[in-house]
Amino acid sequence: MEHIEITSYDDCLVSCLDEPSVDHWRVRTDDPEFLSAFIDVLQEEDPVGKRIEWLCDQDVIKGLEKNFVRAAKASDLVTESTLTIRESTDAAPNTPTVLVSPEQTVSLLPVGDGEAVQVDITEEAACERLWEKHQSEWDIAMPHSIDTPPYSRLVTMAEQKLGDGVGADIDTAYTAVESRSPDEQPEPVTVSLLVGAKHELLLNDIVDWAETSTLATQGTVSKLKQRLEEFDIIATESKSVGVGRPRQRLVFSDESMQSLPADELLAHVQGVLA
Structure with a gap:
């Protein structure tokens, strides 16, 4: 029937x-x-x-x-x-x-x-x-196995390792690019660095999260951070953490970007990077 x-x-x-x-x-x-x-x-x-x-x-x-x-x-x-x-x-x-x-x-x-x-x-x-x-x-x-890290692992580990609200903002930012064609999507690490700057996170913490979640290596994170710096989107500030060399804290070059929601932030930066 x-x-x-x-x-x-x-x-x-x-x-x-x-x-x-x-x-x-x-x-x-x-x-x-x-x-x-x-x-x-x-x-x-x-x-x-x-x-x-x-x-x-x-x-x-x-x-x-x-x-x-x-x-x-x-x-x-x-x-x-x-x-x-x-x-x-x-x-x-x-x-x-x-x-x-x-x-x-x-x-x-x-x-x-x-x-x-x-x-x-x-x-x-x-x-x-x-x-x-x-x-x-x-x-x-x-x-067939998919090499991309599981989505929930990325978001959950971001919340656990990077602080309250970071996982939610990464989820919001990734969701904002999901419907775009692959050619129009920014690198997932770039998205994460922007969220990191929004929360003024230490670069080392972003690298640790990216490597632990298998999203990217330290070299990839550093390369994409440098690109954002070249476009004058983000900058780094030295932060003393006691003994040893100061750590780099991610910040926006334009402080007004700090208050933008994660999805609007991404749209703004895409216009600059295009």
């Missing part, structure tokens, strides 16, 4: 995850818009007890990994065992978006603006054949 309706990607995904008769979904898609909704809904719904798998093509996963925030959120899902990713050994351009399970198959035909014609198939023989096909593809696919 088939059921056809026009729905949003979000509503379709929530409905599938809430379906009590299905505890194992396998997703196939090369649609970036659906993929964004897929990651967001999985984070919001936290489908305990469900097996969620994504069979992807190499070009699709590379595209995801170019978007730092999306990749970090997907890394969260993999780390928490909410999502398992495998890379197909047989590239299939223009792959239709389908969610397959032994009990039900959902096909989505995009119509724009985050909506699609949703076709639900529950006929037993059809679902069995479709599942067998996708199971065969899954069996020969290669496990």
Whole structure:
């Protein structure tokens, strides 16, 4: 039996995850818009007890990994065992978006603006054949791990290591760039340095957080700090910490930037760096 309706990607995904008769979904898609909704809904719904798998093509996963925030959120899902990713050994351009399970198959035909014609198939023989096909593809696919550090690790460790409100501001700043194309996104370390200057943090503390969270090395942090200094966006002040050399504290060259919310701060600096 088939059921056809026009729905949003979000509503379709929530409905599938809430379906009590299905505890194992396998997703196939090369649609970036659906993929964004897929990651967001999985984070919001936290489908305990469900097996969620994504069979992807190499070009699709590379595209995801170019978007730092999306990749970090997907890394969260993999780390928490909410999502398992495998890379197909047989590239299939223009792959239709389908969610397959032994009990039900959902096909989505995009119509724009985050909506699609949703076709639900529950006929037993059809679902069995479709599942067998996708199971065969899954069996020969290669496990894929995302090198980007998990998003929650970055935010939580920032709050723990850098002080109250820092994690929230980093979350706000990263969220502000998430919907931009990868070419228009600033380096995640640059974003973190700007938040660091807003909170007048010690450079050593930023480096320690970046290295511990696996976001970046000390060399990368120093290089991007220097670039912001060259554009006269941030500066450093010496701070005595007792015995040893003074530490560098990050500050803004223009004190008026201090009061800007993290998202507005980022937009302002992007205009200068462009």
